[in-house]
Amino acid sequence: MTLEPIFPKILSVRRIPGADPALLRAYGADPGRHTSLGLITVDQDDPTYVALDEATKHAEVDVVYARSFYAGSAHASGALSGEILGVIAAADPAEIDAGLDAIIRCLEHDACFYAANAAGTVTVFPHVIASLGRYLSAQAGIAPGSPMAYLVAPPMEATVGLDAALKAADVTAVKVFPPPTETNFAASWLSGSLPACEAAAMAFAAMVVEVAGAPRER
Numbered sequence: 524m525t526l527e528p529i530f531p532k533i534l535s536v537r538r539i540p541g542a543d544p545a546l547l548r549a550y551g552a553d554p555g556r557h558t559s560l561g562l563i564t565v566d567q568d569d570p571t572y573v574a575l576d577e578a579t580k581h582a583e584v585d586v587v588y589a590r591s592f593y594a595g596s597a598h599a600s601g602a603l604s605g606e607i608l609g610v611i612a613a614a615d616p617a618e619i620d621a622g623l624d625a626i627i628r629c630l631e632h633d634a635c636f637y638a639a640n641a642a643g644t645v646t647v648f649p650h651v652i653a654s655l656g657r658y659l660s661a662q663a664g665i666a667p668g669s670p671m672a673y674l675v676a677p678p679m680e681a682t683v684g685l686d687a688a689l690k691a692a693d694v695t696a697v698k699v700f701p702p703p704t705e706t707n708f709a710a711s712w713l714s715g716s717l718p719a720c721e722a723a724a725m726a727f728a729a730m731v732v733e734v735a736g737a738p739r740e741r
Contacts, residue, residue: 524729526637529646531567531630535603536623540616551587552612561611561619563626566596568607568706569648569675570634572659574626575609579656582621584611586658591705606706645735648675649728651720663697663712672713672720676731678702681709684730691726692719
């Protein structure tokens with residue numbers, strides 16, 4: 524099975540080195556610990572959540588705000604809005620730069636959606652994180668450094684794919700996001716050993732491809 528990658532488009536990146544305390548509080552930062560913010564918008568939300576988590580492994584930053592926009596990037600509020608705004612906070616502006624660098628590297632070289640059919644009208648995100656950072660580990664309720672399969676697809680494909688993933692490997696569903704999410708997809712986070720997470724992700728992707736190719740085959 525070969526999937527064609529659809530690389531995220533980074534639409535805007537900004538640093539605010541001495542953010543106003545009111546702005547810090549509004550976006551979930553702590554003015555007692557944080558002085559600076561880093562902001563990024565991207566046209567793919569789930570790869571960006573992975574990239575934000577990656578930032579916590581390379582810099583002393585906290586992910587203080589990350590939200591997907593309703594209906595996805597095709598219905599964005601502006602040319603730079605994309606599908607998500609992510610915000611990191613730190614005490615040192617240099618850490619913001621290091622965190623943003625890690626986010627950009629991850630988006631350019633690691634985390635992306637894939638086309639599950641020839642037309643590219645069905646997409647899938649069968650991503651495996653070998654070692655969770657501080658952000659997603661807290662969201663998932665599992666220890667930093669643990670592996671996790673981060674699986675996303677449209678509603679029907681994701682539902683059938685999750686069942687296949689859970690049956691393919693010794694994994695546990697730590698979170699399931701039934702449809703509709705803000706972007707009208709569905710998602711799940713699975714924990715287990717790294718090989719188990721990889722096997723589950725492969726089974727998920729294979730089932731998404733199968734459903735996309737034969738949507739009315741019972």
